[in-house]
Amino acid sequence: MNLLSVNNLHVNFHIKGQDLAALIDVSFTLNRGERIAIVGESGAGKSILGFSIVNLIDKPGYIKSGSIKLQNKEITTMTPRLLQEVRGKRIAMIFQDPMMTLNPVLTIGAQLVEAIRSHTRISFKDARNIAIEKLHSVQIASPEKRFNQYPHELSGGMRQRVIIAIVLLLNPDIIIADEPTTALDVTIQAEIIQLLLDICRDNSMALLLISHDLGVVSRVAERTIVMYAGRVVEEGPTLEVINDPQHPYTQGLLNALPQMALPGQRLNQIQGNMPSLNERPTGCAFHSRCPYATDKCRQQQPDFIQSGVSSVACFMVENMITEFEQNTDEESL
Numbered sequence: 001m002n003l004l005s006v007n008n009l010h011v012n013f014h015i016k017g018q019d020l021a022a023l024i025d026v027s028f029t030l031n032r033g034e035r036i037a038i039v040g041e042s043g044a045g046k047s048i049l050g051f052s053i054v055n056l057i058d059k060p061g062y063i064k065s066g067s068i069k070l071q072n073k074e075i076t077t078m079t080p081r082l083l084q085e086v087r088g089k090r091i092a093m094i095f096q097d098p099m100m101t102l103n104p105v106l107t108i109g110a111q112l113v114e115a116i117r118s119h120t121r122i123s124f125k126d127a128r129n130i131a132i133e134k135l136h137s138v139q140i141a142s143p144e145k146r147f148n149q150y151p152h153e154l155s156g157g158m159r160q161r162v163i164i165a166i167v168l169l170l171n172p173d174i175i176i177a178d179e180p181t182t183a184l185d186v187t188i189q190a191e192i193i194q195l196l197l198d199i200c201r202d203n204s205m206a207l208l209l210i211s212h213d214l215g216v217v218s219r220v221a222e223r224t225i226v227m228y229a230g231r232v233v234e235e236g237p238t239l240e241v242i243n244d245p246q247h248p249y250t251q252g253l254l255n256a257l258p259q260m261a262l263p264g265q266r267l268n269q270i271q272g273n274m275p276s277l278n279e280r281p282t283g284c285a286f287h288s289r290c291p292y293a294t295d296k297c298r299q300q301q302p303d304f305i306q307s308g309v310s311s312v313a314c315f316m317v318e319n320m321i322t323e324f325e326q327n328t329d330e331e332s333l
């Protein structure tokens with residue numbers, strides 16, 4: 001069932017008299033219980049997309065055009081009161097830094113009880129019992145003790161577990177997790193990712209995971225969307241995108257993984273940098289870093305084409321498909 005649909009979304013930033021495009025023509029759908037990853041280097045537009053979905057783009061940014069629908073309700077034109085209900089109750093966000101969500105001057109218990117009593121009329125004692133049970137369910141040891149502690153008294157991993165406990169209390173349809181484990185140790189990262197996976201599966205919650213870590217993405221997401229310079233450049237089932245990447249940028253990201261380098265060998269890197277908002281070139285924005293770029297790539301923006309089970313925006317892939325089809329036609333004559 002289609003839960004969220006983003007169609008032809010354009011987000012701009014008005015900076016120093018210039019109107020700069022941060023997201024260009026982004027479209028995708030998310031079904032109930034589905035897990036999608038948004039990947040790309042920093043500056044690709046991943047987080048802006050996450051914030052746009054809950055209409056949290058602050059000035060000088062704004063949604064220029066396009067549509068974001070949550071079960072046919074348009075988010076881009078919602079009143080502040082309705083938006084407030086959507087955020088938290090329908091769509092919850094988990095950030096890299098849990099302190100963006102937690103209040104540093106309130107105890108963990110006070111914040112959980114507040115979340116419970118904001119939409120249920122129950123006594124403090126009952127709310128406390130539920131809060132402790134939720135802390136227990138996200139594998140926080142000694143939940144009674146943690147209940148009375150302040151966020152700064154907990155480790156980063158434990159704070160992220162508290163956020164997941166709050167998300168569980170709100171029981172949203174969608175979790176948007178923006179680099180939720182980047183600041184954590186590797187072993188804790190694996191535990192938090194497993195916890196997120198478990199709660200999404202157990203509660204039929206959809207997950208939009210924003211990440212630059214393709215290792216995490218391959219464990220979590222059923223579908224993967226690759227973004228470059230504000231555009232989607234490849235989209236498909238995660239296994240296909242990772243095992244048979246079509247777009248040269250996706251190929252570059254995978255080649256740059258540490259496990260792709262031989263012992264003693266320098267890590268592979270994509271040459272150059274992602275263009276900033278005011279430096280986006282004409283044509284395919286990846287052309288200055290792409291080993292296959294042609295004059296056409298420097299002048300024109302490639303359209304999306306279907307390549308197997310993936311969709312890709314790249315002239316090289318388009319040419320390969322055309323050649324393959326021509327050869328097949330000639331052989332069948």
Ligand code: SF4
Nearest residue numbers: 284287290297314315
């Ligand atoms: Fe490279 Fe051209 Fe494809 Fe862009 S369109 S990724 S420049 S081959």
